[in-house]
Amino acid sequence: MGLDWAWLPQLAHGLKITMELTAACMAMGAALGIVLALLRVYARGPFLPLFWLASAYVQFFRGTPLLVQLMIIHFGLPSVGIRFTPFLSGLIAMGLNTAAYQAEYFRGAIQAVKAGQMLAARSLGMTRVAAIRHVVLPQALRLALPPWSNELIYMLKYSTIVYMIGVMDLMGVARTIAARNFRFLELFSLAAVIYLGIVLLLTFALRWVERRIRVPGLGSAGRG
């Protein structure tokens, strides 16, 4: 048993793909997740159909396995003429999936902001949209950061499934090298150590962000 330095450049390239995929799917998930959460909390009256649509979306993507969603997008959709590169299929599946989970974190955070905050904003003459944007969301996003951090770390690790559709992420590279030289233990252990390193780095970075955005005088980020 032994490590070969020649693997490192390839693994580094795989790591780059993993990080790009995770970052992109988290950004997509956050943007879509916030919209879904807002619809779930505020879409009523004439907008009720949007509430239903958002709820159905969340139920569907949380209720089916990510791997199945990935397979449908990459191997299923081509039969109706929709084709993506492996990376793009991975990004779409992961982004759509994490959006549903993030929507729930954001929804919980929005609902945790006290009703009096909205009342006070409206009493000043702010429109509902302005009140959401300037009063509710800034507080809710702080509350959502801890669960969002967990989701980021989870997605980083779960991104390994994209090797199954041929993406050369860290996992894909490790497996490809190992398939050539049969040094599975070394390569997968090395991959594990790299994933662990990245997760620890992210954990510290996010904790730093959490401290930075903490509201002075409140216990933890945003909590009253």
Added chain:
Amino acid sequence: MGQLLVVEGVCKRYGAEEVLCGVSFSLEKGETKVIIGPSGTGKSTLLRCINRLTEPDRGRVWLEGMEVTAPHANINKIRSQIGFVFQDFNLFTHLTALDNVRLGLLKVKKMGRKEATERAQAELARVGLAGKADAYPAQLSGGQQQRVSIARALAMDPKLILFDEPTSALDPELIGEVLGVMVKLAHEGMTMLVVTHEMGFARSVADEIVFMERGVIVEQGPPEKLFRAPAHPRTAEFLRKISELYGEAA
């Protein structure tokens, strides 16, 4: 119509319970009117019906002759002209005292940043909190938070301010500083409608007292008359109970 605020026949029902039934009164410019009465008699609901934070079921409200309750009234514009001070302050927790006061100026009045900052600082000074501009709500005492919320209302140049039990959530030793600010405002000629259990304040500052019970106005009149010789036995009983409880007033 010389009246600043006219409330006519306002009704509100929650399920089977009629919280307000046919409440009518008016407020002149510069007047301070205090609403008293037992808990749960719709006093807070009445205040919220005036700027439609709660939608009344029936009845009409006018502000300077403009109907607040009209179906196509620009309610956001109207609300920006009616200050509202909440029992539990409702300061924006993620913003400093200065930003709390400034937000409405920037986002509702669309004031420039420099002008809004100066105005907000002036309002904080007016409530005695010039030194707390950079403090967050959680770093302030309840009395200070309520004074910031009064400054937030004042900054909008309101035509009147509605106070919903502004001292009920405060420790006894902090009530005085908030009442002090309110007394000052009344003397400066601000039009105020105040729901409170502070009979000392009602007695010394109010131009008129309204006694409400079970969603209706039982009696209204100047404080000397209401406190000395209430016309209605229910008013007398309420005042007696309050004075037993607080050892003052009646």
